[in-house]
Structures are given as structure tokens and as C-alpha cells.
């Protein structure tokens with residue numbers, strides 16, 4: 001029997017689950033209000049804060065680190081990779097720590113898995129990292145040769161949700177055209193065609209719709225003027241885009257449950273929540289055109305998809321495109337465990353990360 005610890009560091013939560021083979025024995029989801037996370041000037045400083053949560057989970061559930069076969073984390077930001085299961089190594093962590101390919105708490109997740117495995121026989125792994133790249137060539141063109149559009153979003157969640165839809169409906173993922181929407185701390189929309197995510201937003205840095213804590217795409221000219229105004233440093237602007245943008249900037253919270261509650265009596269909360277949903281719908285429409293309008297289903301997942309009212313608003317605007325199927329919460333933990341198990345059993349290759357750029 002394989003014992004697997006899965007850790008998933010999101011921008012607004014830490015999710016942890018313990019599996020014996022494919023049987024989830026115990027799991028938790030610890031939410032992080034922005035008042036707590038904003039104390040850190042950088043995600044990587046949250047090391048101790050997140051480690052303590054994992055240690056507490058293990059202690060409370062009497063999970064012995066030395067008995068684990070693998071510790072698997074949602075992957076982080078490196079050069080583009082093909083999807084699959086990867087062993088975490090020093091080269092991978094070096095690229096993630098550089099911040100050159102994106103910055104997010106999930107980068108810390110693989111580092112924590114690696115450190116935890118050092119004194120045990122457990123293998124540190126990641127599955128379908130956010131930089132999993134299946135873009136069509138045409139989707140890479142930005143509008144200027146110095147800047148290439150690249151894949152950077154909730155690839156693990158997208159793949160897990162699309163494959164679940166196929167499995168539960170007796171269909172083949174490789175034969176479907178889907179628009180998958182992850183509605184979590186970050187938001188991403190991607191068209192999947194014949195088993196590949198052929199386009200998608202950069203969910204971290206100034207692309208797509210705004211989210212709980214990110215700006216999404218901004219009017220570029222105004223952004224340039226702001227950058228060169230002399231009022232802000234590079235780090236200030238980066239934090240504005242990723243971490244302290246979106247609902248956090250407008251309303252001071254990344255908690256959509258609270259925003260929904262406040263929206264009943266507060267016009268400002270209602271407006272910004274509506275604006276976020278409006279932008280998500282525009283992205284769904286755009287990605288449906290990538291599939292030439294031939295969309296088998298629109299799949300909604302992530303914590304925000306628990307809200308029936310938000311799902312209803314998306315249905316009102318996008319229901320004409322294709323049927324909407326909702327998988328609230330996440331399918332990521334199961335997917336991390338499943339990928340790990342396949343790797344440990346030898347059904348899937350555990351890939352070694354080798355940097356193209358040194």
C-alpha cells in the first residue's frame with residue numbers, strides 16, 4: 001500500500017489530504033484571509049506559516065512522515081513543460097524561486113514537499129504544473145515579438161475537471177471540445193480541444209478577468225503611465241497585479257462568501273462582484289470562439305462555483321453557448337493522489353525536470 005500526502009497551496013487556502021492508495025483517509029481546507037497573507041511582503045515568506053498548518057494536520061491525524069511513500073504538491077512556475085508527474089529537484093526549485101516564470105504560493109508547496117522528503121524515503125512530486133503548455137502556435141502570438149503569450153494557469157484543476165466530466169459521462173476527453181473555468185482565488189478560462197488546452201489566460205499576471213486578488217487584464221497604456229509615474233516600485237506594481245488586485249483592491253477582501261453577503265446591502269460590493277462575473281463571462285465567450293462555437297460543455301469549478309447565485313449569473317450570459325456543468329470546490333487533491341499512485345505503480349513515467357535554460 002502506498003501512503004501519499006497531497007498538499008495544495010492556493011492564494012487563499014491551504015488544502016491537505018492523506019491517501020492510502022486511492023482512498024482519501026482525511027482532508028482539510030484552511031482558508032487564509034487577506035489580513036493574514038498581506039503581512040508577508042512576498043509569497044515565499046509564507047514558508048513557516050504554511051508549514052505549521054501542514055505539521056498540525058499531520059500531528060492531529062497521527063500521520064508519520066517516515067511512513068509516507070510520496071509527498072505531492074501542486075506544481076509551481078518554471079519554464080513551460082508538458083503535463084504529467086515530475087520529481088521535484090533542486091533545478092526546479094531554483095527556477096521557481098527566481099520568480100521569472102510567475103509567482104504564487106504553489107511555488108512554496110513544491111519546496112515544502114522537497115524539504116519534508118529530505119529525511120525520509122518519500123519522493124517529492126508535482127502533477128500537471130501551472131506552466132503545462134499545450135497551446136496552439138497561433139495562441140502564443142501577443143502582438144509584439146518581444147512578448148510571447150504563455151500558458152500559466154490552473155492546469156491541474158482544468159485537466160482533472162475535464163477528465164472527470166468525460167469519465168462521468170462515458171465520453172472520451174480526447175474527443176471533446178470544452179471551455180473549462182476555474183473560479184478560485186485566481187480565475188482562469190481555457191478551451192480544451194481533443195485532450196489539449198489549446199489557449200488560456202495567464203492567471204497570475206495581467207490577463208483575462210480580474211479575480212479575488214488579481215487585476216486580470218488592465219488598459220495597457222494606463223498601466224504604463226502608472227509604472228513610470230515614479231510613485232511605485234516594480235514590487236509595488238507586481239503586488240498590485242497579483243496579490244492585492246481585484247476584489248482585494250476594491251473591497252479589501254478575497255472572500256467571495258463575505259462579498260456576496262455584503263452585496264445584499266452594499267451597492268459597491270454588488271457592483272464589483274457583478275463586474276468580476278461579467279469579465280469571466282466575456283472570457284468564456286472569447287474561448288468559445290477559439291472552438292468555433294462548437295462547445296460540448298462549459299465546466300465550472302473552484303470554490304466560487306459553490307455559489308448558486310454566481311453560477312446562475314454565468315448561466316444567464318453564457319448558457320446559449322453550451323450546457324453548463326458545475327463541479328464546485330476542487331478535483332485537484334484527487335488528481336494529485338491519482339497521478340502519484342500511477343507514478344509509484346509504474347503505470348506513468350515519473351519525469352525528471354531538466355532546465356532548457358541554465
Ligand SMILES: Nc1ncnc2c1ncn2[C@@H]1O[C@H](COP(=O)(O)OP(=O)(O)O)[C@@H](O)[C@H]1O
Nearest residue numbers: 010011012013184185255256257303304306307
Ligand atoms: N459557498 C461559497 N460561495 C461563494 N464563494 C465561496 C464559497 N465557498 C468558497 N468560496 C470562495 O472561493 C474562493 C476560494 O476558492 P478556492 O478554489 O478554494 O481557492 P484557492 O485554491 O485559490 O485558494 C474564496 O473567495 C471563497 O470565499
Ligand SMILES: CCCC(=O)OP(=O)(O)O
Nearest residue numbers: 010011130153184185186
Ligand atoms: C497559476 C495560477 C494558480 C492560481 O491562481 O491558484 P489560486 O487560484 O489558488 O490562487
